[in-house]
Amino acid sequence: MKIDVKGLIVPNDDKEVYDFFGYETASPKDVSDALEKANGKSVDVYINSDGGDLFAGAEMYAALQEYKGAVSIHVVGRACSAASVILCAGKSDITPAGMVMIHNVSAAADGDYRDMDAASEMLKQANDSVAAAYQLKTGKSRAEILRAMDSETWMSSAEAVRFGIVDGIAGSMRDQPQLAAASSPLMPKAMIEKARTLIPKGYNVSNPAEKPDFYMREKAQQQLNILKMEELNK
Incomplete structure (x- = not known):
């Protein structure tokens, strides 16, 4: 069964807004509904996403990891930010023209210095949570993963395989994406x-x-x- 994780990764409650305005989106419910329908049969997850909401991505990652059937993940474009966490949920390959990007978690905050300190601490904890998924997949140390996140690391298909976040390069070019230099940020x-x-x-x-x-x-x-x-x- 095919599951698409394409466009923005959004929370379930926000999906209707993005859908109404014509945005391509994926939500945790999209994935959980597809997995329920698959009912233990093998699933193929196709990713082409610049990321989006971290907690939505983490929920999709957990659902795929816990699925009782075989999960094969294919990057057919880009797997960036929250999408790169989902990428770590199973055996994976990437189109030769694909890219992967990992970086620090970000958020907007306001208030006094105590609020800023609390927000900074929350972001560090969120980074640690994301790093745990990358570490489990790649076998790299936590310190090495966090350095790569600090640097906002972009990886070509070959670099992603060497880093260990992807298992191999796909042999077929039929899903090669159209390249672009734009991304669609989430709405506040x-x-x-x-x-x-x-x-x-x-x-x-x-x-x-x-x-x-x-x-x-x-x-x-x-x-x-x-x-x-x-x-x-x-």
């Missing part, structure tokens, strides 16, 4: 809540029969762009 939580109000009441985003038509989405997109500008101007 406050913007998610504002954007949620732009979805018509009672609208079921998950129902294919209710996909927004061009004019509905265009109008909502214009309003979302205004929200983004307001956020930038704060």
Whole structure:
């Protein structure tokens, strides 16, 4: 069975907002539902993601690790940030044109120096949690993993194999991705809540029969762009 982890990695509760505005996303529920349907049969996970929410990625990693059937993971583009954690959940390969990136966990914070100290400590603990997954996969020391995260390490397919985060290079080029130099950051939580109000009441985003038509989405997109500008101007 095929499971796609493509686009932004988002929490279950936020997925409907991204879906409404046409973002490609993957959530923990997408993975858990697919695994439940697979019911112990072998699954192939295809990753092409710049990452996203750390806790959503960690939940997807745990679900794949705990699955009772065989899990094969294929990087068919990029596995960056939270997506690189998911990559560590099973036997893996990477397209020759693929890339992997690991870095420190980041978050926004405000408040006085005590709040900043607490936020810094929380980020260090989150780094340790992510490093544990990388360490288990690669066999490298915690110190070496944390240094690589500090440096925001980008790896080609060959470098990813040498680092040990991927097991091998795929023999087929049929899934070779189109290269790009852009990424789509997650919306701030406050913007998610504002954007949620732009979805018509009672609208079921998950129902294919209710996909927004061009004019509905265009109008909502214009309003979302205004929200983004307001956020930038704060």
